[in-house]
Amino acid sequence: MLVDARLGTDARLRVGDRLVVSATPGGAGDTVVIAGFESRAADPSEVARSEYRVRLHLDQLQSVTGYGDRVDRFAVKVRDTSVTRAAVDAINAAAFGFRAHRSREIAVETSQTFLVVSRFHRAIGIITIVASAIFLLCIMLLKVDERRRDVAALRLLGISSRTITKSVVVEAALVASLGSVAGAALGAVASAFVNWHYRAVYRTPLAFSILTPRTVAMSVALSLVLGIGAGWLAARRLARTAPLTLFGR
Amino acid sequence: MLAVLGVAVSAAMLLDMVMLATGMRQSLRSLLLSRGFQLRVAPKGTLPFDTEATLDSTSALAARLRANPDVVSVSPVLGGHVHVRPRSGDGAALTSVALGVESTVQGDYELLNGGDATADDALVVNDAFLAASHRRIGDSLTVAVDYDPQLRAYAGTRLMRLTGRARFLYLAAGQRAVAMPLATLQSLGGAARADRSSLVMVRAREGADVERTRLWIERTFPRSAAISTETAMRQVDERLSYFRQLAFILGSVSLIVGFLLVTTLVTVSVNERLGEIAVLRAIGVARHRVVTQIVLEGVAIMTVATPLGLALGLMTARWLNGILAAFPGLPEAIDFFLFQPSAAWASLGMLAVSGVLAGVYPSWRGASQPIATTLRQEAIG
Amino acid sequence: MNALTIAPGAPVLEAQSLRREYRMGDERVVAVQDVSLSIAAGEYAAIVGPSGCGKSTLLNLLGVIDRPTTGSVRIAGRQVESLSDAEATRFRLLHVGFVFQRFYLMPALSALENVELPMSEAGMARAERRARASELLGYVGLGKRERHRPSRLSGGEQQRVAVARALANRPSLLLADEPTGELDARTGTEMIALLERLSADGTTIVVVTHDEKLARATRRVVHMLDGRVERDEPVR
Structure with missing residues (x-):
């Protein structure tokens, strides 16, 4: 018998241990030897399930459970994917009492939970982006506000609002670039932490968070757009104020 | 305006996360206790209906349980699936969740209209079943269990009468369900289901020590597990810990964002009014009074932003709840985002405290600027 | 602290060997040095001098806004240079009135509320302070504009509100830093007349000014140069 590694840890089992397995607690069973341990597959649909699994020889399981010569399903591998449909149809039409499904259809059914979680994450993402846009704008306003005396002096010297706006926007872009690089690094660390934590909680090899070049590119682009936009708004507010007002007069 | 919007968004997100962290537990608790059953006995090592494992010798088990003076009511339930032939006779059979219950003590559904599943052949169904089967109360239909694909036959069939319409408490929205007398469902399954329950x-009894009763059950029936509401909630909590942790992280983030936002706003406001503050100090207004005044302005922003945040939070909570309600198998009555006044107060309290703390430092710094230097700088520009 | 009494003819203000240094980067700047000054009760004096000569710094030292590096200041018989920040704040509130070049009224408050502010801070009852604020605004000629916000008042009117505010807690000493600096010729003249009227009614006033007309209207002019008192003479 192959034993779930989690059960091995929890029940302190070792390879070579002899166990009695039965279909009902305390019922008549069969003695088996632990041949090895196996980790759970990285299957999202199983992540929240806490029960243990063991793997027995088919005939032995049939005998222990009183299932006779029955199985729950067959997995069929076809020669190549182009004939899958035809194979499914052929089985459904010819084999007596069977119904064949494509693996992809089953995958769609079993991954419903994760589709919901994914939609939830997307919604949370949208909310986070709105909140961070407002936050960025505030930070940029503060940053630009710190420079109001410099801006007033430049305006009094005759530097145009346009030039001032441009320089503030360039600075905002720089800040946003540096911030997004730092953010991506922080994201990578957070992602590693999330994976480490939830793998331990759910005892699964599943990757909960994956940082791809596409997600990095999207976040950097988004923060650049937000940062520059916020910088532009803040600069425009300052450039439109009379220099003497900026001095507090 | 920006300040108000920023604080409102932060308040909304915080409220949502407090609702997410507490709502799920609360609505699960209400659901589990809605029919007054504090304990659930299931095959050892399983959660109710989590696997296909069943308890044997149910009548003996129920009798022993009823004999305990601390127990006032016992309701055995057998779960499974039934198939109903379509009206026309062709097409695939309609499959539905089936519950075998003792209708006088059952705690799984609320009868909406019609009669309960008291007679052997009585069937109580939900709206999803009625819609899919195109049947009405009073109709007769043949239900079957355990389809054997090799023999293309069912293990048991029976003609039944549709007597009532009900709302099943623990089933997901849209999930088809029927309830029938426990003995009927047991007999439909043949020897494999005889005297069994899920x-x-x-x-x-009111005032009884539930934990003591739970321990007694586990001692008396070693092959079963007695699960209290608290244990069930703890186990579900473990499975859904992701959402609580997410709520904690995002709640903390929104609190930090709110904090930084107020700090930023107060800093800008103080910088703009350094001269004014210096003059107040020059004419003898005490520093703590100046700080209080500025902090109160921050509190005023939050007071205006809070109702907006509350409305925004409730709207987004509804949206997010709608998304999560599509979880396969989630009971309809479970809300991930449950509005409770305590959650609103908790988030408002946290926000108010963080807002005040956020305003104190910049205003203290502003009020502590050297008066003479500030006045000179403000005058010179 | 509020019960300071000044004997007639006794000095309200006595400054001894004042020195004030600043650090500007690595450099040490001496803004005021070796200044001794005595202002008697009811006196009306002007401190004049070129820009940067230290006259505003001196006024801040005399008004307990700033602390001398060395030297001492005595106001109405009380040594003030070593007061703690909170004590100095309370002292200014009750004993020193300030008028600034740029008025510095609170924009969100009406004229009446601006004048009430120091009295409210001093803990005066609402009805009493309201009556006094109203009386003071009447005194400075703004009885009919007491409900107006600063933004709806002219520069001259704002400065008169500032004067009324400075007088709110019946200070022993009124200090004014360039009170006509932001006013046009006509309102400047009105301000000079108001200060003269205050002096005639017994208020002790020290002004810092560039305005020759204002300086000539006082009874004594202290000339400063490079942080020192160069000349101290009565106005003929």
Whole structure:
């Protein structure tokens, strides 16, 4: 018998241990030897399930459970994917009492939970982006506000609002670039932490968070757009104020 | 305006996360206790209906349980699936969740209209079943269990009468369900289901020590597990810990964002009014009074932003709840985002405290600027 | 602290060997040095001098806004240079009135509320302070504009509100830093007349000014140069 590694840890089992397995607690069973341990597959649909699994020889399981010569399903591998449909149809039409499904259809059914979680994450993402846009704008306003005396002096010297706006926007872009690089690094660390934590909680090899070049590119682009936009708004507010007002007069 | 919007968004997100962290537990608790059963007896090592494992010798088990003076009600339930032939006779059979219950003590559904599943052939169904089967109360239909694909035959069939319409408490929205007398469902399954149940619900006497009763059950029936509401919630909590942790992280983030936002706003406001503050100090207004005044302005922003945040939070909570309600198998009555006044107060309290703390430092710094230097700088520009 | 009494003819203000240094980067700047000054009760004096000569710094030292590096200041018989920040704040509130070049009224408050502010801070009852604020605004000629916000008042009117505010807690000493600096010729003249009227009614006033007309209207002019008192003479 192959034993779930989690059960091995929890029940302190070792390879070579002899166990009695039965279909009902305390019922008549069969003695088996632990041949090895196996980790759970990285299957999202199983992540929240806490029960243990063991793997027995088919005939032995049939005998222990009183299932006779029955199985729950067959997995069929076809020669190549182009004939899958035809194979499914052929089985459904010819084999007596069977119904064949494509693996992809089953995958769609079993991954419903994760589709919901994914939609939830997307919604949370949208909310986070709105909140961070407002936050960025505030930070940029503060940053630009710190420079109001410099801006007033430049305006009094005759530097145009346009030039001032441009320089503030360039600075905002720089800040946003540096911030997004730092953010991506922080994201990578957070992602590693999330994976480490939830793998331990759910005892699964599943990757909960994956940082791809596409997600990095999207976040950097988004923060650049937000940062520059916020910088532009803040600069425009300052450039439109009379220099003497900026001095507090 | 920006300040108000920023604080409102932060308040909304915080409220949502407090609702997410507490709502799920609360609505699960209300659901589990809605029919007054505090204990659920299931095969050892399983949660109710989590696997296909069943308890044997149900009648003996129920009798022993009823004999306990601390137990006032025992409701055995057998779960499974039934198939109903379509009206026309062709097409695939309609499959539905089936519950075998003792209708006088059951705690799984609320009868909406019609009669309960008291007679052997009575069937109580939900709206999803009625819609899919195109049947009405009073109709007769043949239900079957355990389809054997090799023999293309069912293990048991029976003609039944549709007597009532009900709302099933623990089933997901849109999930088809029927309930029938426990003995009927057991007999439909043949020897394999004789005297078996998936779960036995137990209601303890008011004032009884539920934990003591639970331990007694586990001692008396070693092959079963007695699960209290608290244990069930703890186990579900473990499975859904992701959402609580997410709520904690995002709640903290929104609190930090709110904090930084107020700090930023107060800093800008103080910088703009350094001269004014210096003059107040020059004419003898005490520093703590100046700080209080500025902090109060921050509190005023939050007071205006809070109702907006509350409305925004409730709207987004509804949206997010709608998304999560599509979880496969989630009971309809479970809300991930449940509005409770305590959650609103908690988030408002946290926000108010963080807002005040956020305003104190910049205003203290502003009020502590050297008066003479500030006045000179403000005058010179 | 509020019960300071000044004997007639006794000095309200006595400054001894004042020195004030600043650090500007690595450099040490001496803004005021070796200044001794005595102002008697009811006196009306002007401190004049070129820009940067230290006259505003001196006024801040005399008004307990700033602390001398060395030297001492005595106001109405009380040594003030070593007061703690909170004590100095309370002292200014009750004993020193300030008028600034740029008025510095609170924009969100009406004229009446601006005048009430120091009295409210001093803990005066609402009815009493309201009556006094109203009386003071009447005194400075703004009885009919007491409900107006600063933004709806002219520069001259704002400065008169500032004067009324400075007088709110019946200070022993009124200090004014360039009170006509932001006013046009006509309102400047009105301000000079108001200060003269205050002096005639017994208020002790020290002004810092560039305005020759204002300086000539006082009874004594202290000339400063490079942080020192160069000349101290009565106005003929």
